[in-house]
Amino acid sequence: MEYNLEVAELEKKYSNFHLKHINIKLPKGKIIGLVGENGSGKTTTIKSILNLIKYDKGNIKIFGKNTNNLTKIDREKIGVVLDDSFFAPILNVNDINKLMKKFYHNWNEKYYFEKVKKFNIPTNKPLKEFSSGMKMKIKVLCALAHEPKLLILDEPTNGLDPIFRYEIVDLFADFVSNKENSILMTTHITSDLEHLVDEVIFILQGNIILDIAKNKIDNEYGIIEILPENISKIKKEDYLKCLKYKNIYYILVDSRLEFQKKYPKLEIRKPTLEEIMLILVKGE
Amino acid sequence: MNTLKGLLLKDLYVFKNFKSNIIFSVFMFIFLITMASLRMDIFTAGSILFLIFFGMNSISSFSYDENADSDKYLLSLPITRKEIVFTKYLFVFLNSFISLLIGIIISFIITLLIRGKINNIADSLRVCLIAFTSVSFLMCSNLPCIYKWGVEKGRMQSVIIPAIFIFILGIFGGLLLMFFPELYQDIDLLYLFKISPFICVILNILFYLISYLISFKIYLKKSI
Structure with missing residues (x-):
């Protein structure tokens, strides 16, 4: 089986928190949900995968390569949504398009604006005037519009209304339907994962307490x-x-x-x- | 190269937020320079004022990034830490340089229109370049503090650290004067002023290079 993401024995210690023995194997065409309460270690795991923090132990591979050895071309194949981080709030949808065009060779402007129109996102309003749900829609579109192979999503459905959550879950399902793409998503809104994920990893106080295939939950x-x-x-x-x-x-x-x-x-x-x-x- | 352009563009967008303030300030500046020029030649002072007023605005791009936690997002895109730090330095330099250039052009035109001529233009430009180097010194001692502590938390350090540098330089100069007074007698200040553009270029390169290397080292180790 080929994996888009492999995390082995990841460990990160802070003065008041210890993330340990985190193992994730995300095959092509699959979606894994990383579930846990706030402060359980989901975001630390995501930050480690994205090389935003230096982890103490373990090995992380994306597309079979150690994350430290990823080239820019490899990194262009990763789409990311971070719950608490984005561009400065003075930028608007058009500005973001201009920037992303510079950052990604494969930036699909047509797809981006089609979805912007579909989701009724205003193009000239600055982000600071957006609702949190609207902001999340743009973040998700930015993660998808450069045709990635792996999506890493930190709380992507946070602040979204049920209708858009339904639409977005549909987008994600469509994204993995080619059997090549994969998604790792963290969430505490578990209902979004019910009909989407192939595997669920429950994390508590920095430890994986259950790693299970979704169909096993459904069947057993x-x-x-x-x-x-x-x-x-x-x-x-x-x-x-x-x-x-x-x-x-x-x-x-x-x-x-x-x-x-x-x-x-x-x-x-x-x-x-x-x-x-x-x-x-x-x-x- | 595209990434650098994108990052520069991102920082430029920050100015959009106070576009009207900038336009208003430029018109106020033109008005004041015009009024002052009626009484005296303020070509040099006008250029330097413009540099000081607009050349240090680039710090606000750090504030916007900090408030939106943008670095975390940028680093999850195909952008390296080196590119982020390099572009910030480029932005800071270009902002100061272009501010000085615009200041010189505006002051030049106004002075020429009102007074008909500019006295000692070469000397004036030398003074402008010395002022530019002083601004570079301030900015370059500020930037590593911002990378280390952030714009808000590093506010105090951003004042203290350049002050310490200036204090040390003052003490050093004072000691030299005390123990080797003949050194000062031998210095040809006029000659120094004549070669000041060359010294300024060297100092600017040194300030930016040393500051960039320190900031990059800090940023490389930083958990975002």
Whole structure:
């Protein structure tokens, strides 16, 4: 299998935070979602991949090359959206087009302005007058309009209204449909990943706590809602974690089939990514 | 080359934000120079004032980048740290140089129109070049502070560090005067003034080169 991105044993230590044993293998044509609460290490991982910070240990390869050895041509094949960083707010959509044309050989002006028109983004207003959602739309367009092969997206759906989130998720799905392109995206809005990602990596306090194929979640994982008086009937070894919320216990299991065999009377359903994240982070 | 052009363009766009202020200031400047020229020849003073007033505006491009955290984004594009630092220095230099040039042209035209002639134009241009070198010194001692601490946090250091340099130079000059007074007697100030353009060029190259190397080293190690 060919990989567009490989992260092996990445480690970065700060005085109050330690990111460790981060392993990511992103094959061509796939989308991986990096999920975790704020401050869990998602952005540190992205910054390490983009060489914005010096990591302490590990190895990161993009298109099979160590990130330190990437040429400009290689870097032109990477599209990036960063949640908290962009051009100065005095620039407008036309200015950004002029700049990006200088930075990328493959800058597709036609695609850029087509999408600008489609998403009703004003061309002469400075970015400072944009809503956060509008700003994010431009960031996403900038990441896509130079025909990259790998997208690295840090919270790309932050601040977006549901309609544009739907449109953008569709853009991403279309982007990987050629089986050559890949996406690594971080988010805490897990609902965006439900119908998009092939693999989900849950990260907590700098550690990967679960790295799983999305279809495995869909086909095997299960959640059971149970009242407090019945919780003692379930053995601890039969479930992964359990969370009490509004006087109901939510039990996460990694095999619906096996659990159903042992407890045929209990109703079991497919969990959402948000439920998994919550139970993994807050559960016992 | 395209990347450098793009980065320069990005910095130039900053001026868009205070376009009307710049136009107003230029007209005010023209008005004041015209008024002053009615009484005396202020070709040199006018040129230097224009340089001081407009030549240091380039710092604002750092503020805009800092506020938008633009460097993080730029470094995720096919742009190197070296290109970012180099372009900033180019921008700072060009901004000062063009400001001086425009100042000279405006002052020249006004002085010529009102007074009919300019006295000692070569000497005036020499003084302008010395002023330009002083501005270069200030800017070049500021830039590494900005790269190290940022525009906001480095504000104090940007004042203190050039002051320390000037203080050390003053002490050094004072000690020389105290212990080797004959050195000063031997200096031909007129000759020094005559060759000042050559000295200024050398000093400008040195200031920019040393400052660039320090800033680049700081920026290379910086976590963005």
